[in-house]
Amino acid sequence: MVTIKQVAEYAGVSVATVSRTLNDSGYVGKESRKKVEKAIEDLGYIPNEVARSLYQKTSKMIGLLLPDISNPYFPLLAKGVEDYAQQNGYMVLLGNVEDNSDKEDMYVKFFSQYNISGILSAASGQRKYNDSVPFVLLDRAKEDEIYSISTDDRLGGELAGQAILNAGGKKIIVMAGPQSVSGAKDRLSGILAELNKADADYRIFETDTYQVDKAEETAQNLFQTFQSFDSVIASNDVYALAVMKEAIKKGYRIPEDIQIIGYDDMLFSRLMYPGLTTIAQPAYQLGYKGAKMLVDLIEKNYVENKKVKLKPKLIERDSLR
């Protein structure tokens, strides 16, 4: 490993001069600069960020807290984050916290041990963050004074409700996601607002989790609980898929007998047959813009809004009449 000292010696200047050259700070004579640049080139010098970080008490790393990478929604988020970070010279430290607040604490501690410069969290986040480090909530909004970026789930709910109504839904099952998640709550209220406005006939089916491995069981449950219905508003695409499977298995045609709308717009939603009509969440955008917001905070740039909401969008395919 070549150090700044070696560069200095090779160039015949002091380490201070090398440092100044490196950071474009302070005065550096033309001659010196040239010599230093040559030395760096010749020696293949790469500055050690750890040393820099020790002195500066910060780093070019941001922490990303995710509830569950194996849920196909989050990698999209992560990709957005990663892209922005990478384009701006930041590294992403990953933390999979699984809605486990101990793990979350553990990671936050880890992060601080490594002088991380900011945290982006899509975790449930009951925890209180000491604002020692910039923090942006991703995908989950909260009431209090915290920076956040999320989807307008209320609008998403409205969109879903309208779509079902427009498609002539008469007897509607609405799957309500875990109400502890603010997004699920907002979405439900959006759905109900529309449904009530149209004085539609609906039933609420509570699903207390988004866990992917509960999807099949939940779908079966739904069919046991309700006997006759012609529409379902699923809590997300994975659950929609499970419901579709169960419906087809039971001999219903989609969308003729039962129509279904999902939420998220996952990769497979487009690829399945019939194609799933769904509300697309701008997951990648969310990650990208969240990262931007965080970096702006870190670099003390102006941040217009503490809370930004991105708009979901109806994607029409073939699961609605």
Next chain:
Amino acid sequence: MVTIKQVAEYAGVSVATVSRTLNDSGYVGKESRKKVEKAIEDLGYIPNEVARSLYQKTSKMIGLLLPDISNPYFPLLAKGVEDYAQQNGYMVLLGNVEDNSDKEDMYVKFFSQYNISGILSAASGQRKYNDSVPFVLLDRAKEDEIYSISTDDRLGGELAGQAILNAGGKKIIVMAGPQSVSGAKDRLSGILAELNKADADYRIFETDTYQVDKAEETAQNLFQTFQSFDSVIASNDVYALAVMKEAIKKGYRIPEDIQIIGYDDMLFSRLMYPGLTTIAQPAYQLGYKGAKMLVDLIEKNYVENKKVKLKPKLIERDSLR
């Protein structure tokens, strides 16, 4: 931020003693230890890993290079890595390299700047790694003397071939993934070995990418290229899904008219209708064991095999007769 010095003062001992207590190294008197522990407790001291890392020229961070997080296969890998890392006190630094070797180089450089202690890479990896840091190839094996952990794709291919044959495939389309990826090549040769042994009638359909957004187009292409066939061995589940969709759209019944087998076993493969019969890759295991291998390398534990291959497995569902 509370430092070791403050702890030392509070406890009335020297920093050396605090450090020894922290690391259980060297002698520490019972009394001193107690005082130090109290000080740590009272002050809420958390050791700064950056300082430690600067001195030790290593860290508790490992780098993870992925070709594409948005491809649903990799998050599973990542989760395995993350779990093992987390259980053993390591953090993971994420790098999404998109089969772009410039990005890959950039990340490797980043990693070294942060004194990372090892690298796990699922990237295509044309690059030569200087073995300055432990390195394990994930999911992609290579000929040379490098540590790697991957699926036995040759076996996977054989399994797929056998399954199709057992299900009475007569006219078989085999989709050959990008042959630059060693896994795809092995898989193809496994498939062909079985097919040839049975003297089966097959055609090869080349797909030069795994890119998810090419799936639909590729499926349509396949149906244009071949007019009559009764079986498809898809290059992976995403592509299998796309082929199924196209088939159903064209009025074929699955598996009666056309049977399909996939590769990977993704979440949705189970949830779709009909359920996709596929070859499961132990993605999570791969990540987990890869991380274990890397950590063993880092900590200089005994590592039995430089190259380990995990066995894929046939998952029977409903897309085969």
Next chain:
DNA sequence: TTGAAAGCGGTACCAT
């Protein structure tokens, strides 16, 4: 414009 030197927060060697 430049360099010497004092940190940053730890670790570990060497005395005592």
Next chain:
DNA sequence: ATGGTACCGCTTTCAA
């Protein structure tokens, strides 16, 4: 058993 201190690689102040 304990403490003093040099050192890890870099930044920044201060004096020259």
